[in-house]
Amino acid sequence: MSFKVNGEVGACGGKLLKLSHHSNVVNNSMDVNVYLPQQYYKNSNDKPIPVIYFLSGLTCSPQNASEKAFWQLQADKYGFAVVYPDTSPRGDHIPDDPEKYWDFGVGAGFYVNSTQEPWKKHYQMYDYVHRELPAQLNEYFNKSGNAKVDFLENVSITGHSMGGFGALSGYLQNYGSKKYKSCSAFAPIVNPSKVPWGEKGFGNYLGNDKSAWAQYDPCELVKKIPNRGADRILIHQGSNDGFYKVQLKPENLVEASKGTSWEGKIDVHIVDGFDHSYYFISTFVPEHAAFHAKYLGLAQ
Numbered sequence: 001m002s003f004k005v006n007g008e009v010g011a012c013g014g015k016l017l018k019l020s021h022h023s024n025v026v027n028n029s030m031d032v033n034v035y036l037p038q039q040y041y042k043n044s045n046d047k048p049i050p051v052i053y054f055l056s057g058l059t060c061s062p063q064n065a066s067e068k069a070f071w072q073l074q075a076d077k078y079g080f081a082v083v084y085p086d087t088s089p090r091g092d093h094i095p096d097d098p099e100k101y102w103d104f105g106v107g108a109g110f111y112v113n114s115t116q117e118p119w120k121k122h123y124q125m126y127d128y129v130h131r132e133l134p135a136q137l138n139e140y141f142n143k144s145g146n147a148k149v150d151f152l153e154n155v156s157i158t159g160h161s162m163g164g165f166g167a168l169s170g171y172l173q174n175y176g177s178k179k180y181k182s183c184s185a186f187a188p189i190v191n192p193s194k195v196p197w198g199e200k201g202f203g204n205y206l207g208n209d210k211s212a213w214a215q216y217d218p219c220e221l222v223k224k225i226p227n228r229g230a231d232r233i234l235i236h237q238g239s240n241d242g243f244y245k246v247q248l249k250p251e252n253l254v255e256a257s258k259g260t261s262w263e264g265k266i267d268v269h270i271v272d273g274f275d276h277s278y279y280f281i282s283t284f285v286p287e288h289a290a291f292h293a294k295y296l297g298l299a300q
């Protein structure tokens with residue numbers, strides 16, 4: 001599998017690579033950005049560099065978070081790489097929201113595998129971000145056989161809004177196989193089955209059978225998947241976020257966890273005065289980086 005390098009930008013002590021590649025699961029070319037920290041270029045690591053996957057929100061391309069979340073400083077501090085996947089396939093041939101609204105279709109793949117026409121040929125974003133992309137990155141970057149970046153095993157996941165949903169859902173669905181060491185989220189959609197963005201996305205991509213929705217909904221997943229004992233999930237939510245009360249509802253996840261092995265292990269911080277933007281995300285990225293660094297063996 002091969003990646004095309006469309007750009008290589010010096011950032012902090014490392015480099016942001018702007019890549020594209022062919023995805024077999026979404027049947028399309030996909031853009032993805034990868035930040036390789038200073039440790040990669042200094043060859044100073046005896047172990048492969050761990051990876052944090054950042055899943056972006058509605059309307060985003062890989063550029064939004066690369067430019068505005070400021071993960072790079074943290075990546076250099078601890079020594080992890082950051083992967084920024086796209087939020088959907090793109091192109092004139094990709095079916096889009098008939099209403100041409102930004103909360104569904106192109107830029108809004110919701111990180112699920114669609115089962116419905118006309119979406120299912122291309123909107124297979126669950127398999128793309130959790131399976132195919134890591135495997136292709138691993139093959140491409142480690143082809144010499146001497147693995148320098150660990151895209152497959154020592155990895156964590158986070159995301160914003162729709163991407164926060166994608167991170168929580170992917171983490172919990174893969175919890176049994178220990179795919180991700182840790183999960184955090186910024187203003188995530190935690191209960192997509194019960195909010196307008198999720199109802200529209202899931203209804204179109206997954207159809208009307210709500211049991212298909214439940215397999216992705218973090219509020220359903222926490223009831224089914226037992227916590228191993230000490231794992232915690234970190235969430236920040238701005239109090240001035242216009243989407244907080246209608247679309248995001250982080251309290252629903254805390255409520256759903258009550259009486260389960262996740263009770264008391266989902267830390268939702270409502271932070272005063274912050275909105276839904278990348279000003280909010282970038283403020284709390286250092287806290288999320290420190291959280292993941294512990295799970296990835298990069299900090300005490």
Ligand SMILES: N[C@@H](CCC(=O)N[C@@H](CSC=O)C(=O)NCC(=O)O)C(=O)O
Nearest residue numbers: 057058059060064102160161162163278
């Ligand atoms: N373009 C829309 C606003 C859409 C929006 O706020 N998108 C958020 C994610 S929302 C949940 O998934 C986002 O991250 N936007 C990109 C950015 O760089 O801020 C509008 O016009 O209102």
